[in-house]
Amino acid sequence: MAEDTSHQPLGPPKAASAILSFFLRGSDMAPLLGDLAEEYQDLAQSSPKAARDWYWRQSILSTAHIAVSRAREQNLHRALIGVGIIFVFLHYWNLWIAPVAATRVYTLSGAESYGPARLAYYIVALFGAAISGAFFSYVLAAKHIRLMRFVMSRALPAATILFTPAAALILMQGGDYPVAYRLTQTGLVAVAFIAGAALAFWRMR
Amino acid sequence: MSKSRNLGEFEILVLAALVRLGDDAYGVTIRQEIENRAERSVTVGALYTTLARLEDKKFVASRMGEATPERGGRAKRYFEMTDEGRAHFERSISSLGAMLKGLRPWPKTLRISH
Numbered sequence: 521m522a523e524d525t526s527h528q529p530l531g532p533p534k535a536a537s538a539i540l541s542f543f544l545r546g547s548d549m550a551p552l553l554g555d556l557a558e559e560y561q562d563l564a565q566s567s568p569k570a571a572r573d574w575y576w577r578q579s580i581l582s583t584a585h586i587a588v589s590r591a592r593e594q595n596l597h598r599a600l601i602g603v604g605i606i607f608v609f610l611h612y613w614n615l616w617i618a619p620v621a622a623t624r625v626y627t628l629s630g631a632e633s634y635g636p637a638r639l640a641y642y643i644v645a646l647f648g649a650a651i652s653g654a655f656f657s658y659v660l661a662a663k664h665i666r667l668m669r670f671v672m673s674r675a676l677p678a679a680t681i682l683f684t685p686a687a688a689l690i691l692m693q694g695g696d697y698p699v700a701y702r703l704t705q706t707g708l709v710a711v712a713f714i715a716g717a718a719l720a721f722w723r724m725r
Numbered sequence: 726m727s728k729s730r731n732l733g734e735f736e737i738l739v740l741a742a743l744v745r746l747g748d749d750a751y752g753v754t755i756r757q758e759i760e761n762r763a764e765r766s767v768t769v770g771a772l773y774t775t776l777a778r779l780e781d782k783k784f785v786a787s788r789m790g791e792a793t794p795e796r797g798g799r800a801k802r803y804f805e806m807t808d809e810g811r812a813h814f815e816r817s818i819s820s821l822g823a824m825l826k827g828l829r830p831w832p833k834t835l836r837i838s839h
Contacts, residue, residue, distance in 0.1 A: 532797075549773045554792070554799030555752030556769055561795045582770025589774040 532560045533572055536579035543583050552582070591655070646712040653716025732817040736784075738763055739775050740814045743785070743806050751790065751801045776804055784810030 537553065544550060556578055563571035732740070742758040743750045752769060755776075759767050779785040790801035806814065 549777070551789075551799060551802035552752060552769050552773050554796035554801065555756070557797040557799065558753050558793075558795050559756075578769055581768040582773075585768060585770035585774055 532557055532575045533579075536576050540579045540583055543586050547586075549586070588654070646708060649709045649712035650716035650719075653713040653718075654720035656713075657717045657720035732813055735771070735775055736779060737814070737817055737821075738765070739772065739779065740784070740806055740810060741818075743804055744814075748803070748805075750805065751803050755804070779810065780804075782810075783807055784813060 537556075540553065540556075544552065556575060560571050560575045563574055738759050739755065742755045742762075745762075746754050746758060752772060756767050756769060756772050759765060759772075776785060776787070780787060784807055785804050786807050787802050787804045790803050792798050792800040
């Protein structure tokens with residue numbers, strides 16, 4: 521049976537509002553939520569689904585914009601980049617350098633399981649790497665635009681070419697993670713970091 | 726916080742929208758004015774961070790308005806350009822106009838020779 525939405529109360533997606541509200545806490549941007557709600561109501565009159573999509577898109581992009589802006593204002597971006605780089609280093613240490621589980625910096629309970637803890641770990645790892653990459657771009661582009669262009673056009677491709685034989689050499693050192701697992705993990709984090717950096721760079725051009 | 730007095734492209738668009746909208750300049754109308762006239766997609770987050778920066782530079786002032794049911798009971802925040810903001814805005818568009826004057830057609834005129 522088709523859903524009759526004509527008499528249902530129209531309200532913006534609560535999850536999107538909650539995320540945005542969280543990032544707006546303590547700021548004087550609260551009217552922003554009212555603006556979104558007002559435009560949502562107008563759009564929902566003709567298409568509730570399009571209105572929800574619009575609201576989600578505005579919320580996510582606005583959250584990212586406000587978070588980056590606040591981090592830059594408070595010089596948190598350097599700390600975030602530092603945390604991201606340390607995290608990526610620890611991740612790679614565990615994957616490639618620590619020969620056995622006992623020498624890893626951290627371990628997940630049930631290293632071979634695929635439960636919620638591992639899923640959360642992947643989300644943090646990939647999202648963290650992408651955010652770090654984006655902040656990396658913003659910082660470099662803010663003060664060192666020539667260096668940024670050099671990194672994106674020369675250094676990153678060169679590093680990729682050099683990394684491949686280096687990774688093969690490290691691979692031969694051994695370790696108790698399966699090779700395919702280590703390659704996948706390394707690739708995913710690297711791709712997330714580069715994607716974040718490239719996206720931020722592209723947005724700033 | 727940046728203390729730069731130079732206006733960026735998006736800042737000029739926002740200030741131009743404030744001039745056009747007059748007393749009815751708040752988040753929704755400013756965003757729609759820029760999207761409709763400049764044909765540029767604008768997120769409300771980008772708009773508010775820009776307005777906050779302009780307010781920090783004393784180029785823009787704001788006041789709280791009425792709350793309405795369709796806004797979830799939240800009040801509107803109206804923005805207007807200050808005298809200092811107007812002076813910088815006029816200087817920026819004047820400079821831009823002077824640089825663009827007589828330039829046509831695109832992109833032949835813009836070909837740069839070193």
